[in-house]
Amino acid sequence: MKQLNKTITGLVSFVLIISGYNGFSQSAQKASVNIAINYFNANNSIPHLVVNAKTRVNGRFQPVGGIAVKLLLDKDSAGTTIGKVVTNEKGEAASFIPPSVKQEWASSKTHTFLAVFDGNNKFEATKADLTIAPARMLISTNDKSITATVLQLKDTSWVPVKGVDLKIGVRRLGGDLPVNETPTFTTDSTGQASADFKRDSIPGDSKGNIVLVAKVEDNDQFGNLSVEKTVPWGGKFKYVSTFDRRTLFGTRDKAPIWLIFMSGGVILAVWITLILLVRNIFAIKKIGREAR
Amino acid sequence: MENSIQGEQIIQDLLPRKFKTGGKVWIGVLTAICLVGAYAYYRQLRYGLIVTNMRDYVSWGIYISNFVFFVAISLVGSLITAVFRLLGVKWGTPLTRIAEMIAVGAIMFASIIIIVDMGSPERFYNLFLYGRIQSPIIWDVIVITTYFFISLLLLYYPLLPDIKILLRFKEKYSPRLYKFYRWLGAFWKGDHKQYLLSKKAINALCIAIIPVAFTIHTVTSWLFATTYRPGWDSTNFGAYFIAGAFLVGAGGVVVAMYIFRTWYRMDKYITPEHFDKMGRVLVLLSLLYLYFNINEFLTPFFKMKESEASYLNDLFTGSFAPMFWFAILTGIILPVIILLFKQGRRPLPMFIVGIMVVVGAWFKRYLIVTPTLLHPFMPMHDVPSAYRHYFPSWEEWAIAMASLAGTMLVITLLCRIFPIIPIQETIDHNHETVK
Known part of the structure; x- marks a missing residue:
């Protein structure tokens, strides 16, 4: 009996240890999350920030949605809060730089954006920063030649920046089409880069307008800058709606004429024959009645 | 004199006969199956198509397989009656009425089973009110109606001389049946003018039914071929x-x-x-069908496009392989081998081969419909596991079996009412042979 008690006690202790161990392991470790900040300025208007949150799952980066990230300008103090954003299913969140940080923005020629995630039950707290020197871009055209200029604020004036890589293209539905065979251009000492427009056959809107774009992408110093200009260099595009046409996929009142005639002709030919054959029965009947 | 004695004998042999016990039991069994099917359909109407195992993947299941089978078997009316008649194949005379009865029964249930497949049959009339002439479904509705009507006429016209004969034997039939015969053809006097009009009509029907028959099955194939799915995306489908x-x-x-x-x-x-x-005809048709099957499967198998690979592998070596090879072997290859020998074309082996062909054909229709639907080009994300498999529910089986029983019931009743073999044509054929 004693031996049995010992065995039972031993088994129970073992089970408790195992279950205790499992229970302990169930308070899973929080995963780390990577946060990246991107700076955008389009057409020299109000800049905005885009935050990307990712985590590594089975060796692959997966977007992290639904986490709240606090965005700050230069430091965490009163008057420096840009906003609090929540990432979407793609792990992205965006915020414009609000007027509330105007004073802080004007106080320096370079700025550091801070992204702070306080952590939650799944992910550990983390921070990220990005330092940017505000810059602006200009675009001008002359006889199918495009010039893009990059300027940086120094002291109180905008000065040209040399050696910045940029792209010059035409806005299309699926992306930007380079204006010629050169993929990227670099600004010279005047801060300018020029490209010849070689997309003469490109269709524009009804007036032949197309949108030119010059852009700096993922620059370490300036972030993402872009500027657009509309020029009448494209072909005039006349939109022809096929929505209400007679097609095989149209509604019943929009059946193709050829189909209506063809099917109608066949149906009529067969059914007129059949009706005549039914009439024939009555003719046979009449002969039978007369023969009585 | 000898001719008339032979004629009387033919009449006595071929007059419709009352069912004995075996016939009554047969009718009873078919009626019982139909009643079980009717109850299953009542459940389907009451609870909706959820009582079936059709889901978002396999939305055409055993009902549509049955539909294609019925449309296929109904084509025999045009083959035996029209093609043989126009080609002057005299030996086919005793088979014409059997073929037409099968055609009428099958096409009736082809129409019924397609309505059974509808979730809301009470909205069926909308097909006529709002149907689009661009849709193969409307073409199918039109052509099935036309084919049914032609088949009825083709059954009726050659019956007229036989009805005159039936009316001579008032004592053999119930008053109601006799009245029905009178209504159908008491006006037929066998007058030369009547005969000429009838012959003209039968010839017109034989000519009309062939293109309509080709259209009915081509359009049915287009219901599939105009849908972009693995296995159906084929230009071979009409002929196949x-x-x-x-x-x-x-x-x-x-x-x-x-x-x-x-x-x-x-x-x-x-x-x-x-x-x-008929054995020789079957060999020819089996070889023809085998040829189209090779066309249908060899080239996709050779290319093995990624989008069709899972469907083809499932068919050739996967879960549908036993059924696929059974249908090919039993329905096409074995009949050819058996029927190439004269011994194989005797009545009993022919009967067994006929059953093999029909059963193989039914499974072939199931294989045309179901495996394709289980392998869409763009599979849905995270679908319930029930979507990925299909096996008909008892309601589906009951309704499908009831439709098959219903077809046989129609054929049986037609055989009870009308002579199975055209009496007058057999007498005429006999006279010609004696001459």
Whole structure:
């Protein structure tokens, strides 16, 4: 009996240890999350920030949605809060730089954006920063030649920046089409880069307008800058709606004429024959009645 | 004098007969199956299509397989009646009415089963009110209605001389049946003018039914081929369906020939020669269908496009492989091998081959519909596991079996009311042979 008690006690202790161990392991470790900040300025208007949150799952980066990230300008103090954003299913969140940080923005020629995630039950707290020197871009055209200029604020004036890589293209539905065979251009000492427009056959809107774009992408110093200009260099595009046409996929009142005639002709030919054959029965009947 | 004695004998042999116990039991069994099917359909109407195992993947299941099978078997009416008649094939005379009865029964249930497949049959009329002439479904509705009407006329016109004969035997029929015969054809006097008009009409119907028959099955194949799915995206489908339809139709006639010959002791009229000739027809049709099957499967197998690979592998070596190879072997290859030998074209082996062809054809229709639907080009994300498999529910089986029983019931009742073999045509044929 004693031996049995010992065995039972031993088994129970073992089970408790195992279950205790499992229970302990169930308070899973929080995963780390990577946060990246991107700076955008389009057409020299109000800049905005885009935050990307990712985590590594089975060796692959997966977007992290639904986490709240606090965005700050230069430091965490009163008057420096840009906003609090929540990432979407793609792990992205965006915020414009609000007027509330105007004073802080004007106080320096370079700025550091801070992204702070306080952590939650799944992910550990983390921070990220990005330092940017505000810059602006200009675009001008002359006889199918495009010039893009990059300027940086120094002291109180905008000065040209040399050696910045940029792209010059035409806005299309699926992306930007380079204006010629050169993929990227670099600004010279005047801060300018020029490209010849070689997309003469490109269709524009009804007036032949197309949108030119010059852009700096993922620059370490300036972030993402872009500027657009509309020029009448494209072909005039006349939109022809096929929505209400007679097609095989149209509604019943929009059946193709050829189909209506063809099917109608066949149906009529067969059914007129059949009706005549039914009439024939009555003719046979009449002969039978007369023969009585 | 001898001719008239022979004629009277033919009439006595071929008059419709009352059912004995076996016939009554047969009718009872078919009616019981139909009633179970009716109850299953009541459940489907009450609870909706959820009682079936059709889901978002397999939305056309056993009902549509049955529909294609019925349309296929109905094509026999045009083969035996029209093609044989126009080609002057005299030996086919005793088989014409059997073929037409099968055609009428099958096409009736093809129409019914398509309505059964509808979730809301009470909205059926909308098909006529709002149907689009661009849709193959509307083409199918039009062509099935037309084919049914032609088949009825083709059954009716050659019946007129026989009805005159039936009316001579008032004592043999119930008053109601006799009245029905009178309504159908008391006006037929066998007048020369009547005969000419009738002959003209039958010729017109024989000519009309062939393109309509080709259209009915081509359009049915287009219901599939105009849908972009693995296995259906084929330009071969029209010809492939028609070849298969002629084969199953001929198989059905062979089965019916044997049953009627044995049941009604019609050895004198449906002879081993008929079986031998139908056997040759079956070999030709099997080889033709085999050719279209090779066309249908060899080239996709050779290319093995990624989007079709899972469907083809499932068919050739996967879960559908036993059924696929059973249908090919039993329905096409074995019949050719058996029927190439003269011994194989005797009545009993022919009957067995006929059953093999019909059963193989039914499974072939199931294989045309179901595996394709289980392998869409763009699979849905995270679908319930029930979507990925299909096996009909008891309601589906009951309704499908009821439709098959219903077809046989219609054929049986037509055989009870009308002569299975055209009496007047047989007498005329006999006179010509004696001359």
